[in-house]
Amino acid sequence: MxxxxxxxxxxxxxxxxxxxxxxxxxxxxxxxxxxxxxxxxxxxxxxxxxxxxxxxxxxxxxxxxxxxxxxxxxxxxxxxxxxxxxxxxxxxxxxxxxxxxxxxxxxxxxxxxxxxxxxxxxxxxxxxxxxxxxxxxxxxxxxxxxxxxxxxxxxxxxxxxxxxxxxxxxxxxxxxxxxxxxxxxxxxxxxxxxxxxxxxxxxxxxxxxxxxxxxxxxxxxxDDGERPALADLVAVEFGVARAGELATALASTVRGALARAGVRADEVWGASPGGSGAIAATAAAVHEEIFGSDAVAAVPPVDLLGDTAAASGAFQLALVLGAARPEHAGRYAVITSADQHGAFACALLRTRGPAEQRGGQR
Structure with a gap:
């Protein structure tokens, strides 16, 4: 059978x-x-x-x-x-x-x-x-x-x-x-x-x-074609960094996620580094090194909302989706979150265009 x-x-x-x-x-x-x-x-x-x-x-x-x-x-x-x-x-x-x-x-x-x-x-x-x-x-x-x-x-x-x-x-x-x-x-x-x-x-x-x-x-x-989509969820990856090694570990994970998805750094229009204080500064430096300052500036920083702790990654997603424009169709956005204990995560999204969305943002 x-x-x-x-x-x-x-x-x-x-x-x-x-x-x-x-x-x-x-x-x-x-x-x-x-x-x-x-x-x-x-x-x-x-x-x-x-x-x-x-x-x-x-x-x-x-x-x-x-x-x-x-x-x-x-x-x-x-x-x-x-x-x-x-x-x-x-x-x-x-x-x-x-x-x-x-x-x-x-x-x-x-x-x-x-x-x-x-x-x-x-x-x-x-x-x-x-x-x-x-x-x-x-x-x-x-x-x-x-x-x-x-x-x-x-x-x-x-x-x-x-x-x-x-x-x-x-x-x-x-x-x-x-x-x-x-x-x-x-x-x-x-x-x-x-x-x-x-x-x-x-x-x-x-x-x-x-x-x-x-x-x-x-x-x-x-993605069954029944509802308009805003973005494809390409990858979500995680890691843990030892003290003082967040920048190296985060950069390695981000580059690895891009490589496995077949995405070049210049295809990323928006980069959202998370965290707070020194963690946020480290993540921002990693994003700028990989994607450039324009990609980081394209997404509003999550710290505009204060320290939202466990909700910060969800707000980063929302800020990326809210910042996407028609000219970003087919390009990518990267989100990373990290904390003082060394845990971090990375998400890779592909932005849909108006034709692919078959509609608009709800």
Whole structure:
């Protein structure tokens, strides 16, 4: 008996959405980043309970006001950001149901929910005198699970926590789910909130960090010709560098990804180096050495949004997609993310042209 070979699946990105310090929606992010507008605002100590000088906050974000009062009484800020962003994609025509999966990247899930719940157990009259409605948000995968329940996403549901490489790790997991036929499409990205707990944790690592928040999501699906595509997902690769060797290891991985894909450096129109502080400077130098300063300047820097931690790679994807123009059709973009522990990731995208997209950006 002859067994038919399984179909070859080619993952593409067909849409994206975001909630960022520029506001709600993809257009606000693209326009604000293109104009290089700053997003830092003073942090009101009375509202937030911390003495941070500034942060990059989503303006006037209130889950109850945006999503309605039902089901949002105890919803934490990160889950509200993710539910609202996924909702934008569903409203734009992304089908829900059993064929749609979800991959969300985070640093530690609902950190503030865990912080306050632990505090209530320690100082309350009884350890079990806590708000039970907050418990789902204490668990790291609570945000992804709540998004799936809220929007009826019945495909694979995954939470990823991989430090600075989280955004591209989520992208790679989405790619694998699509290629393996485990899902028809996957919504993937990252989310981080500004909260007292996150401020204290981040400030211990870097007292000078300007914390950012938001959520960015892309749609990864098989290129079956049914939906317009924005970019082909050519490669996602990972590595770990020893102390002081990030530049060498990152350059080797980027060049290796290009070589395996048969792509020349002069075919890359946009380069997005990630990371923060010295890590970002090292990554930017690697990108400029390989692709030139024009390619780096073509994509707005992710640090316009502040330190978005696990969501930074997802925002880099969004910034690349938002910066793509018709003249970039058939050319490539490279995204790298790295953190202080030496983990890094590299993604290679091929930008689609208007004819190939069979439509436009959703």
């Amino acid at each position: 002859t067994v038919a070979a399984p179909p070859v699946r080619r993952p593409v990105i067909t849409g994206w959405a975001s909630i960022s310090p520029y506001g709600l929606g993809a257009d606000t992010l693209s326009d604000g980043a293109r104009e290089r507008r700053g997003t830092r605002v003073p942090v009101e100590a009375e509202q937030w309970g911390v003495q941070a000088r500034a942060a990059c906050l989503v303006p006037d974000f209130d889950p109850r006001a945006l999503l309605g009062r039902k089901g949002t009484r105890s919803m934490d800020r990160a889950t509200g950001l993710a539910v609202a962003t996924v909702g934008m994609l569903i409203a734009d025509g992304v089908p829900n149901g059993p064929g749609t999966g979800l991959v969300i990247g985070t640093t530690a899930g609902g950190l503030n929910s865990a912080w306050t719940t632990t505090q209530d157990m320690l100082v309350g009259e009884r350890p079990f005198y806590i708000d039970a409605a907050k418990i789902p948000y204490v668990i790291m995968n609570g945000t992804a699970g709540h998004c799936a329940i809220w929007h009826g996403l019945q495909g694979p549901n995954t939470t990823v926590a991989a430090g600075g490489a989280t955004g591209l790790t989520a992208l790679n997991h989405a790619r694998r789910l699509v290629v393996a036929g485990r899902a028809e499409r996957v919504l993937c990205g990252g989310v981080e909130e500004f909260s007292p707990a996150r401020y204290w944790v981040e400030s211990l690592a870097d007292p000078d960090a300007v914390i950012g928040e938001g959520c960015a999501m892309v749609v990864v699906e098989d």
